[in-house]
Amino acid sequence: MVTSQLYNTTELTEVIGSGGIDNILKDLYIDKSQLEYQRKRYINALNRFTQLYGEGDVLIFSAPGRSEIGGNHTDHQNGKVLAASINLDIIAVVRPVNSNESVSEEGSLSGHSGVNAGIIRIVSDDYPMIQVSLSDTDINKEEYSTTKALVKGVTAGFKKNGFKTGAFDAFITSDVPMGEGLSSSAAFETLIGTIQSHIYNAGKVSAEDIAVIGQMAENEYFGKPCGLMDQMACSVGNMVYIDFNNKEKPIVNKLAADIKEFGYSLCITDTKGSHKDLTDDYAAIRQEMNAVAGYFGQEVLRGITLKDILDNFKELQEKFGDRSILRAVHFIEENDRVENEVKALTSGNIDEFLRLVSKSGDSSYKYLQNIYSTKDTANQGISLGLMMSEIFLGDNGSYSSGVCGNGVYSNGVCRVHGGGFAGTILAIVKDNVVDEYRRNMDKIFGDGASMILQIRHCGGVRII
Template sequence: MSNSKYIDSLINKDDITQFRELYGQNSELLHQQTIRYTRTLSRFKEIFGEKEVSFFSSPGRTEIGGNHTDHNHGRVLASAVNLDNIAVAAKNNSNIIRIESSDYPSFEVDLNHLIPQENEFLTSNALVRGINARLKELGYTIGGFDAVINGGVPKGSGLSSSASFEVLIGAIVSHLFNEGNIDPIVIARIGQYAENVFFGKPCGLMDQVACSVGGLVMIDFEDITNPVVKKVDFNFESTGFSLVITDTRGDHTNLNDEYAVLPKEMKEVAAHLGCSVLRETTLKKIMDIAPSIRKKVGDRAILRAIHFECENDRVADQVAALENNDFAKFLQLVVDSGHSSYMYNQNIYVPDNIQEQAVSLGLAYSELVLKDAGAWRVHGGGFAGTIQAFVPENLLEKYTATLNHLFGADACHPLFIRQKGAVKLDF
């Protein structure tokens, strides 16, 4: 179908079933998405001309449970959300990938050169090159294509815009050159590989799996080379709650040391028990050995180890609560997770800068509004950044107004859990 016909069909048909699956039931938001897609398509036409095109969407993700458990081979509970990156893409019958993005400078990747380029570290070019290199290694077909990408996963929001981008590229290659037959878990693994090897950043697999698979997923990293991924069957929309991510707008700079020392301290405790990671031991063994290692590893390390063991079990309990349709139990477990991160894991503020505690303040305001009615916790790595809350419909306006008053306009992002991962849309 030509670009012009696509544009006409989109403009004249706001009520697209697939849009409701991806973006919800709000008619105004659906209309905004129609405008977004048509503008992206128009931009494609301006740059690349009339072609047979396809539309793609890849969601952001949120961490529901399992705060700082993956790096010690624990469990996590994550979900796709309705903020997404979209692309209009078409084959170009060459060995060059050409990408224009609303968020980054345009770039090209030559598929004749599929080895890491040091000058590309930490760039989108590196991710695209790495994804295609790994796909080729695994025997999949790759090829040149043109794409215009519109980013709807805010960078720095804690919703993993990078993983969303990675699986978006994987989905494009899957559908344009492999009849859509590349498994979503494979696409996730390839995204992780590209980020580790070509992009130059160590990362786990949680973000990519959540974006690629969609819905609620529990990932068990006990076997780090072959993590178990389980999709959790639960209709979040039926609860009447909104998932709200709030950007506390804290300073993200100079946090690398804080992020690095946290798993290091956990592993130091594990080492004293003859283990490489905490997943290999138990809470009882940690408590038994704690008196003899306090001066060696420090009390904070022991507290963080306690957090890991309790949080790892809590993820399994959260999944069981959802599968048993016990949403009240699930909400209490979310609150328990937040308290554990605050008291034991201690990733809420930077200890040498106690004057800045944006996350702490956001959690305090959340509790004041939502106590006995919802749930709240730190989201992601912590120390700065975002918090997460489950907010009942009757408190949504009050909650967002309160947090926006504290952190500024548009700090809050009311979301819902999206059942679809990275997909090709069929109009």
Template sequence: MAKYTLRQIYLSDADAQRERFSKAIEKYERIFGEKPERFFSASGRSEVGGNHTDHNCGRVLACAVSLDVIACVTPRNDNIVRVKSEGFPEDEVDLSSLEPSQNELGISSSLIRGVAAALTRMGYKAGGFNGYTTSSVLKGSGISSSAAFEVLIGNIFNSLYNNGEIDAVKIAMASQTAENEFFGKPSGLMDQMASSVGGFITIDFKDLKNPEIKAISFDFAKAGYSLCIVDTKGSHADLTSEYAAIPAEMKSVAEFFAKDCLRELDKSTILKNYEALRRRCGDRAVLRALHFFDDNDRVVKQAQALENGDFETFLKLVNESGYSSYCYLQNIYASSDPRNQGMSLGLYTAKNVLGDRGACRVHGGGFAGTIQAFVPNDLLDEFISAQENLFGKGACFVLSIRPVGGTEVDLT
């Protein structure tokens, strides 16, 4: 496992990040009464294409972004993990037990135990450490703070106890296991994979044990656009049932045809069986299945457009994906809470500024959290101002694509 320097990870922001690590070291020393020995980082991610396709073995287009969670760490001589995350109570996890606990559902200690358990099942080691973490990844906002934390923990176990021998894909898989089985959230693998691998990538999950990952080289800055993520001030924290209904409904359509997931079918089969599917699964499930097929195909077209330098076609496809999520996937606001529709307002405001330029769409799981926009640089100030007028100062983040995934950090 290679260590990366601040300059390699953060590029032009390296000096500011060095100050951030210095403050984290001070906090660690106050909490644990010792100097930390090792340093780690794992990024948030931005889903660019393939909204809710990963959990049905589909394709996604995603990137690691410049918001991350960092950790100061010292190994222990026992099986106790103590992690104090800024703004949260300290977690203490005894790794002598690696079974899911009902008492840990939905809390961060379950992720620590879950990553350790998953890596142990794979034949790797896990052991104790003291750690302090601080994050710039918005919790519950669709940039995937939970995946970043899981990948961070996986990299700590990898470096401290496995000589860096665990590859990024296996760390992502262990992280997903932690979230699904221990935390209790039925997420796909995209979030963890984008955070763990880094860069700008397409991932094809047709073979879940061996996902196909392809790097894409494209400079958004040179295209004259900025990638913006807008925090609409909603949280995914209380919306697990809404989120879980999407893969469940999609898979109910697959099960109608005795298949495990939609990727084993094609859209024509759905279209030929409308009446029976509507009666058995319901209209929303059918619409969500149709969204899956269309967005799954769009990922291929988006990647081809970028590889061909055709940014206008790419933007058109981003807008098509956003429209499909709004109308057919229906994850822009929670049906259980129709009074709160921050994402809908954010998308309206984005369209009002962008007109027929740029693109905007739901970002990540949906229902609350963030929207994504590709904004022409000459409209950037107006776009930020309009979103901050709606959601408050600091709600709009202008991000860069991070070239490095989860990693140990070399501060020398």
């Protein structure tokens, strides 16, 4: 993915405009119809960088968003997930600052020195510039939920893990929508980690290490409790199976499979709900699962069986209530389901894979209960999205058992996507009806609400 030559901003603008990196763009974005848009996007980013920081040699980096395919709320219980990086990404035009140690795989790129040495400066799209001192790695609760906190957290994580860090100037632009369950924050963390890895560590910091550092940044510096799935999927790339039984060294396997091979596409629909004020809802899932785990002397549910739950049902019910049991059972069954999804997909049994994805969505709805917030029952966008998807994916608007039966509709399946309570749903839709499905969902939720996505085959990368 790395070109063999370094360019200054003017030369690079000409190279991109003449199609000089089209092969790279095709690899990243899959859809050939995106080429003209991506050329313009990259050229605009270079022009914006030049306006901010002046001409000179630069590097370009990319980090993708992600889609959760299976394993809804399993990662924080040391469970298993099936996820995929997608062809929506964040890109950064970057120049090292005061760095004689800045190196890349293909040679060195000396940074410029000046008054901003030791300072990371970033402008993201139309937002104001943020500045982060390399010496300032303290957690500041007043910076929770800010971009600055994520940059500080990733920088601190690199230092804590013995990696080199350095300053840089960057212009960043994102096509990963915020608040739509595609992990814009994890993509950003991956991007910053990839920049530090390639400029100051010769690209030798592993994708897995970058993901772990990103999670730490989000948990401790950004103030948001999260598992490791988002960061790992964004950083590693492709469709990946991840087993978090060992949190410090999760098993990560890239899968040699893509639903495109079977004539299906991913569709993500934004049901227009807001993630604002949902922190308590997300936290309650983890707390209730952990409470049940604590009954068995464990911190998390991994390793606890359905038999354990049933054998202690009454006491669990009395101590923790019904919902805690439901959520614990969701985890146990969802964890097994991920393993079976991987087996079905890699063996080419698309019918069984779709059935399992549908069962996953059913479990999230009934047992995990992350489809809407009980604090706002009047607004149930995800519920509406799932209902309309089931109508549109059936035959002539009616339920069809299709080829799989048991919850699979004739033209695909649907489930909640990501953390839930508001935001997005996932549908896996037959290619011959995917455009019609998208149009129908846009009629309900507004133009552009539904996106057809492809699985990207790499995670965080240096492009140039």
